[in-house]
Amino acid sequence: MPAFLSTTEDDFESRFAALLEMKREDSPDVDAVVAEIIADVWARGDAAVLELTAKFDRLDLAPDGLRVTEVEIDRCMAEVPGAERAALEQAAERIRAYHERQVPEDAWWEDETGAGLGWRWTPVAAAGLYVPGGLASYPSSVLMNAIPAKVAGVGRLAMVVPTPDGVVNPLVMLAARLSGVDEIYRIGGAQAVAALAYGTETIAPVDKITGPGNAFVAAAKRRVFGKVGIDMIAGPSEILVIADGDNDPDWIALDLLSQAEHDESAQSILITTDEGFGRAVAAAVDKRLETLDRRAIAGASWRDFGAVIVVRDLDEAVALSDRIAPEHLELCVAGAEALAERVTHAGAVFIGGWTPEAIGDYVGGPNHVLPTARSARFSSGLSVMDFVKRTTLSRMTPAALGRIGPAAEILAQSESLEAHGLSVRARLNKLNEGGA
Template identity: 65%
Template sequence: MPVKFSTRDADFESRFQDLLGAKREVQEDLNNAVTAILNDVKARGDAAVLDYTKRWDRLDITAEAMAFTADEIADAVSNCDAETLDALKLAAARIEAFHRTQPIESSFFTDPAGVRLGARWTPVGAVGLYVPGGLASYPSSVLMNAIPAKVAGVPRIAMVVPTPDGVINPLVLAAAQLAGVTEIYRIGGAQAVGALAFGTETIKPVDKITGPGNAFVAAAKRQVFGTVGIDMIAGPSEILVVADGHNDPAWIAADLLSQAEHDTSAQSILITDDPTFADAVAAAVDTHLATLPRAEIAGTSWRDHGAIILVDSLDDAVPLVDRLAPEHLELAVADPDTLAAKIRNAGAIFLGRYTPEAIGDYVAGPNHVLPTARSARFSSGLNVLDFMKRTTLVGCTPESLAQIGPAAVSLANSEGLGAHALSVAIRLR
């Protein structure tokens, strides 16, 4: 059973701290193995990538066959189920529309001292998108990673996706096409991360790599960070539902399970002011589990990491939410906007009884790549700015340098940096 406790309990703070501090994820130490693969890819390029692909994906191909051809992509798209393809198109259109609302403003102005000042946003030159193979090969994830890059104006979006035994989910290729991916390679693992970071004879290096992957991929991304940019390394998924007693327990139970089914390390938490409702939700979880296809994973997650926290009033939930800083926060209450306005830390907030978190995973529009493990305290979901960078601009005239330069000389001298002082002073003579 999930843990259950109340703010009225004498040991509430220590139990809540345990919940905050619990490590759900087992980290495998693959660093040495990954270093060896990356070095091999750096040294031998395509040949190394193809060797690993043969060994681990059981796929024996030439360098020429690494990239999917336009015909192969078109064939795959034509094999997709029509209804699912329509759903994917709706999702792509809505995600793109939402991401286009993010303001990106460069500026350039002359300040009162006569100094020209600016800040200019430009897209990253080339982005690599990692897509897992097999069961976790999610077309929705392709959309969520590639569309912000496309909206940012990134001219080159290279995707890698392993195809164990040559099998590819055609919806993944359809999603890539919809999202504006410019090249797709049938490779995966640390070797694919290395190919994107260092480049090979066939694959040109990129500037930033994003997208989820297994422990090898995560370790490889950490190791190539610096050579290229990376997105956050996502932890197991989380949902926190704040609900009053006027919800259908079966609805809330489904929402809790929708994150629990991702991974046995996922975490679902319910905060409510109604103890009877809490029990009804727990019972509804068990009812759903009897029929859900991923009941084993979801049930393990719920038992091992689930939690029900009882509060006296929903306002008491606010500081708890901020400390948990959940990836997904559902506010299934009568006035969700007022409650949302009080909350500081959450990756995404789902407002009201008719906004299940899963709507945000697919078609709402905002990104589903969100900060996990309490990092919503200091970081944001994937967005267009993650695929851009900002350059500041300064331009002085002789007159404006004469106005602000002496202060720079004074500060440089106070810091003992003589050449700094000289480089300004020499222009003031």
């Protein structure tokens, strides 16, 4: 049974606080192993990557076998059934259309002193995309990481994906091709992250690494951060559904289960204004859990971390939602659009009962890489912005320097940074001599 809370109960605040503080993930401490692997790849390059791939993926490769050839990709893609290919193409097209609207604009203006000011955005030159192997090898994740990079203008996008025992996922290859991935390497784990960050004889280094992975991959990304940029380290998935009584309990149950089936550490919460509806949803979840393929995982997640919270009204619902700062938020209530405008902290909002969260995982258009573990309070989902950076621009004229230089000189002196002040003063002197 998941937790059942009501804001009308005396102990609500303490039970809700406990729900918020619940630790759902115990990451194994793999940092020492990962440090060794990174040092090994840094020192020995391809040789280390090949040895580690033989060891962890049971795959013996030659250096020229690290990269998946175009011929192999073509052969893999040919295996994908037409319906799946069409679905992936539709998803790629919608994700691209959404992200194209995120490309930021340059700016340049002159202010009242005549100074020119502005900024320019430029793409990261080379990015690396980590794609997990085995069961968690999701083609949708390739689209969600690779398309924003390519829309941003990243010139070189290198993907790594482990292929344990040599097994390649054809849909992942197709997704890479549809997204414009430039290079694919059949490696994984900390060794793949190290190869992307530091380069080897075969793999040129990149400037930024994104994509999900296991504890080894996450630890490796943390370690190479600074040398290269990384995206967020994602935690277990979460969904919060706010629903009134005017919904089909089975729809809502399936939405809750679509997060719960990801991971035993996932968390699904329903907030409802209707206690009877809350109980009906819990019953519908139990019913679906009788037959669901991944019922062991989804059942454990729902039992350990699931919750139904009954509130007096939608004001309470929104206030609790902002405290949870959920990764995914479904608003299945009358007036969902207006309610969406009152939400402050959430990774993605799904408006109305006809917008199941799963749409956002695949074909809606917005990114499915979103902030977890309450980090929507201070961070955003993956976007084009993660693959661009801004250079600020300033251009003084002699007259502009004459008007703002003296303030810079005074502040430099107050901070005891003499050369800062002198660099302005030397020019002001020239200006005062009429030399400009």
